[in-house]
Amino acid sequence: MNTTATKSNLYYHDRVVTVLVAWSIVWSVLGMAVGLYVAAELVWPQLDFGYPWLSYGRLRPLHTNVVVFGFAVSALMATAFYSVQRTSHVPLFAPALAWFCCIAWQLAIVAGGLSLLAGINASKEYAELEWPFDIAITIVWVCFAIVFFGTIAKRKIQPIYVSNWFYGGLIIVIAMLHIVNSLAMPVTLTKSYSLFAGAPDAIVQWWYGHNAVGFLLTGGFLGMMYYFLPKQAGRPIWSYRLSIVAFWAFTYSYIWAGPHHLHFNAIPDWVQSLGMVMSLILLAPSWATMINGIMTVSGAHAKLKTDPALKFIVLSLAFYGLATFEGPMMAIKSVNIVSHFTDWTIGHVHSGALGWNAMITFGTFYFLVPKLAGRDLYSVKLANIHFWLALAGTMLYILAMWGAGVSQGLLWLSLDEIGELNFSFKDIMGSMAPYYGLRVVAGVLFLSGTLLLAFNLFKTLQGQKVVRVVPPPVAAMEAA
Amino acid sequence: MTYFIFIGDMLVMAFMVAVVVWVYWRTSDDVINRSARIPLDDESTDG
Numbered sequence: 295m296n297t298t299a300t301k302s303n304l305y306y307h308d309r310v311v312t313v314l315v316a317w318s319i320v321w322s323v324l325g326m327a328v329g330l331y332v333a334a335e336l337v338w339p340q341l342d343f344g345y346p347w348l349s350y351g352r353l354r355p356l357h358t359n360v361v362v363f364g365f366a367v368s369a370l371m372a373t374a375f376y377s378v379q380r381t382s383h384v385p386l387f388a389p390a391l392a393w394f395c396c397i398a399w400q401l402a403i404v405a406g407g408l409s410l411l412a413g414i415n416a417s418k419e420y421a422e423l424e425w426p427f428d429i430a431i432t433i434v435w436v437c438f439a440i441v442f443f444g445t446i447a448k449r450k451i452q453p454i455y456v457s458n459w460f461y462g463g464l465i466i467v468i469a470m471l472h473i474v475n476s477l478a479m480p481v482t483l484t485k486s487y488s489l490f491a492g493a494p495d496a497i498v499q500w501w502y503g504h505n506a507v508g509f510l511l512t513g514g515f516l517g518m519m520y521y522f523l524p525k526q527a528g529r530p531i532w533s534y535r536l537s538i539v540a541f542w543a544f545t546y547s548y549i550w551a552g553p554h555h556l557h558f559n560a561i562p563d564w565v566q567s568l569g570m571v572m573s574l575i576l577l578a579p580s581w582a583t584m585i586n587g588i589m590t591v592s593g594a595h596a597k598l599k600t601d602p603a604l605k606f607i608v609l610s611l612a613f614y615g616l617a618t619f620e621g622p623m624m625a626i627k628s629v630n631i632v633s634h635f636t637d638w639t640i641g642h643v644h645s646g647a648l649g650w651n652a653m654i655t656f657g658t659f660y661f662l663v664p665k666l667a668g669r670d671l672y673s674v675k676l677a678n679i680h681f682w683l684a685l686a687g688t689m690l691y692i693l694a695m696w697g698a699g700v701s702q703g704l705l706w707l708s709l710d711e712i713g714e715l716n717f718s719f720k721d722i723m724g725s726m727a728p729y730y731g732l733r734v735v736a737g738v739l740f741l742s743g744t745l746l747l748a749f750n751l752f753k754t755l756q757g758q759k760v761v762r763v764v765p766p767p768v769a770a771m772e773a774a
Numbered sequence: 775m776t777y778f779i780f781i782g783d784m785l786v787m788a789f790m791v792a793v794v795v796w797v798y799w800r801t802s803d804d805v806i807n808r809s810a811r812i813p814l815d816d817e818s819t820d821g
């Protein structure tokens with residue numbers, strides 16, 4: 295009995311990883327289905343059937359919260375737990391706390407989602423959940439930090455692998471952003487008022503909003519990339535030095551770029567310019583990372599042809615490059631004057647969200663789930679079909695939004711000779727139906743692909759026990 | 775204010791250059807290669 299207990303302490307804790315992966319997939323399907331529904335509401339507004347909980351105003355934040363906090367954060371927790379133990383050569387520190395994070399997070403998403411449907415909303419984008427949820431999120435996040443940094447602290451090898459730097463950055467920065475941006479005075483259980491007001495409120499909100507994108511949707515997923523790409527390509531990252539330089543450059547410049555969300559707003563002009571310059575600087579570490587990733591795969595051509603997981607990851611790097619080129623361009627004030635308040639931003643968001651975040655997660659899951667289950671992927675053919683559906687869906691989504699966004703921006707900047715608007719807001723929005731229709735088609739394609747992934751991975755896991763894996767023997771570690 | 779932004783940006787650039795110099799000079803090839811290989815040799819299966 296004792297021996298079994300001691301031995302189980304030697305295994306990597308992968309069951310909690312499997313459960314988090316499963317939840318991430320559930321949230322991806324639900325979150326994208328809600329995204330598709332709100333996309334359809336923009337074409338057929340009557341789809342709310344007169345119910346407040348089906349209205350666009352309630353479903354839109356439900357979509358963003360479920361995809362970002364349900365799908366993306368569950369995937370990040372799963373992959374952080376999976377990789378930190380392996381790159382430290384020890385099982386997770388405090389595995390019971392890891393289970394707590396897993397379960398409490400899912401409960402928070404369910405309850406938080408229901409509160410949004412009920413119309414309870416703190417009115418800050420990506421921080422819509424009210425104060426009781428903010429406290430719950432803080433508790434789970436602190437536990438996440440304890441498990442993650444505790445594992446690193448008891449590691450058996452000296453270097454801290456670069457993926458852990460990114461996951462560590464995610465944990466520390468999101469804690470800081472979440473706590474500061476959520477500071478509020480509760481008046482009832484479901485209503486609170488932010489401690490900040492006016493321009494400082496806007497600056498704090500976009501310091502939060504932008505860095506949530508930076509350290510969660512970008513930094514966290516870079517952690518995933520730095521661990522799973524070398525694993526799948528079967529070769530180390532092309533330049534490890536470059537990865538470290540990129541980490542510091544990325545961390546140092548991202549944190550200043552938030553004001554590009556507030557160009558031409560009531561914040562000091564110099565703050566806007568600072569945000570613009572820092573956004574342009576960000577191009578360098580972003581592209582250095584993309585090049586590092588692509589060069590890593592360049593020696594694994596044969597695998598790239600046959601392995602759907604690797605194909606997804608390489609494609610995600612291309613979209614990462616696209617989004618991180620487009621972002622700095624949109625941060626230039628004279629470009630932002632056209633793109634702001636238009637669907638161009640929505641196109642940019644989804645080139646990152648679908649092309650980068652979702653694709654890299656799909657690629658990682660196609661690799662991870664067969665490993666966890668100890669058997670081959672149920673169907674490589676289905677995964678390949680998924681690849682093309684995801685690519686077609688993402689391209690169509692982005693192209694439709696570029697078309698819509700650029701025409702909106704140019705049309706509502708167009709003035710007649712006495713300075714009156716040439717086109718009314720209503721007329722411009724009325725001409726958007728074809729673009730919005732195309733986005734619905736894009737959403738159907740992307741969601742169908744995700745359903746194929748869910749089915750394929752469910753069949754791969756079905757009836758299997760999670761494989762037990764132990765750290766490499768001490769001798770190998772010392773020799774390494 | 776322009777000077778403020780300019781000096782700030784130069785400090786950021788100086789920091790980045792310092793990181794590049796530090797990473798390239800202070801870490802040996804051996805340490806870098808060993809670190810880079812961590813994900814390739816991090817598990818063994820036990821029945």
Ligand code: HEM
Pocket residue numbers: 325326327329330332333334354357358361362366639640643644647648651652733736737738740741
């Ligand atoms: C089937 C796939 C998806 C569809 C059809 C879809 C659709 C939509 C729609 C219609 C909006 C509202 C746009 C507006 O207000 O004009 C939206 C917003 C948003 N979506 Fe998605 N979405 C999908 C997947 C995702 C995924 C996977 C993520 C993240 C990982 C994501 C993140 C976001 C974000 C952050 C916003 C808010 C953008 C902003 O405020 O600028 N979406 N989505």
Ligand code: HEM
Pocket residue numbers: 419507511512551554555556573574576577580614617618619620621622623624625626630633634635639642643645646647650651
């Ligand atoms: C170098 C990298 C990037 C820069 C400089 C950048 C810059 C920008 C800019 C200028 C905007 C428009 C702000 C506005 O006019 O309101 C924006 C919006 C946005 N970007 Fe990026 N972007 C970058 C990469 C990414 C990536 C990789 C993602 C991943 C998903 C992403 C997600 C978003 C989201 C969600 C918004 C919408 C925020 C909102 O208004 O709700 N960005 N970004």
